Amino acid sequence: MEKEGLIRAIQKLHQEQIDIQTIITDRHVQIKKWIRETMTSTRHCFDIWHVAKGLKKKLVALSKEKECDNLQRWIKSITNHLYWVASSTPDGNGDMMLQKWESIVNHIKNIHHGHGTLFPVCTHEPLDPSYSKKKWLKPGTKVCGKLEMILTSTYMKRDIPMLSTGQQTSCLEAYHSVINHFAPKIIGLSYHGMQSRLLLAALHFNENVGRAQALFPNGDKRFSIIFPKQKNGDFTVRQVKTQCTFNYVEDLISATIAHVQCVQMPYCKINGEAPPPLCQNFVHPEKS
Ligand SMILES: [Zn+2]
Structure with missing residues (x-):
């Protein structure tokens, strides 16, 4: 929904004294600011699809850079991880969601433990080494460094704890x-x-x-x-x-x-024939 429409809809609910506990929107910066300042008792969450869309755009752009093409096969896993972070945290604990999210920085380098105090170990089954050999990113490479910057950027740190864990838009x-x-x-x-x-x-x-x-x-x-x-x-x-x-x-x-x-219908009668179409009076040219 565009910003003005959303604000009007919320104002209407306010007038009717309907209490809004949680509101889920896209990542629009102005809407975020407006909700934070106006609706102080309402919890504001982001729709995962919109966060994933912005993230994917950055990952695709990076995968097209020189020496970064091995990121391509990771893009889907990373966006799936984003959905998992929210869906596996039904209580919406922001710190937990952030730690789960940042565990991917280790996981892509084949490190599956020592992530953080709330989420120390990956929850997946042990991985088949023959499959994983070609997939892991090497620490210190250009793609690994740049990817880490995207995954742990200020935007992600700020938005991940606000992911909507239940309803989406x-x-x-x-x-x-x-x-x-x-x-x-x-x-x-x-x-x-x-x-x-x-x-x-x-x-x-x-x-x-x-x-x-x-x-x-x-x-x-x-x-x-x-x-x-x-x-x-x-x-x-x-x-x-x-x-x-x-x-x-x-x-x-x-x-x-x-x-x-x-309903008492008045007596209706059609008065005369309908007039001919307006274009009948126009001069019609010869088709030939
Ligand atoms: Zn892992």
């Missing part, structure tokens, strides 16, 4: 895409047209947001593999959900019929 973003479907930005809509479409989008979203994962006839869960454009050929595994339902349409039709039946 992806649900809200999915809602925005439903709005785009019902009210495409390319079409200029009247106020009431827009309002109706937003209400329809909300009805559709609320009915379908919690759909279960689809199953094969033998009961296995269905997944699909997609190749998002922003991942440059890399894939994402996604749950296939059951088909959307449209029960709200039936409800709306029933509500409309009930409403019309109890």
Whole structure:
């Protein structure tokens, strides 16, 4: 959500005296400042996807530098580690999340213990040495030094403890895409047209947001593999959900019929024929 929209939405909740305990946003610096100064009793968290996106951009840029191409095969592991840091710390302990995060600096050099007091040892199984030989980064190399600078930068130190461990903004973003479907930005809509479409989008979203994962006839869960454009050929595994339902349409039709039946309709009559289209009066050139 853009900054002004977010601020307006929060102000409205404030007026209605709704207490906000936690708010999850992207990493927008101005929003962070505004929330810190205005909502002193609210916990502000960052959506992991947005933090991962910024980090990945820096890692990709570094992997394109001279002597740094062996970083490429680490990028996915590092961003996965970021998600793991948050999802494995449900109580949101910021110090713990930071230590878990910084353990990757050791891990990439094949050091799996001695990370810190809260998180001393990696939790993964012992690694197969024949597999790992080609993967580890050598301490003292250019790529290792520069990578460490990115992973332990002031930004990361500040943002990692603020990662959202539960809810993410992806649900809200999915809602925005439903709005785009019902009210495409390319079409200029009247106020009431827009309002109706937003209400329809909300009805559709609320009915379908919690759909279960689809199953094969033998009961296995269905997944699909997609190749998002922003991942440059890399894939994402996604749950296939059951088909959307449209029960709200039936409800709306029933509500409309009930409403019309109890409203006294004035006697209506169509007066004469509809006028011809405006362009009929224009001079039509010969097609040839
Ligand atoms: Zn490790």
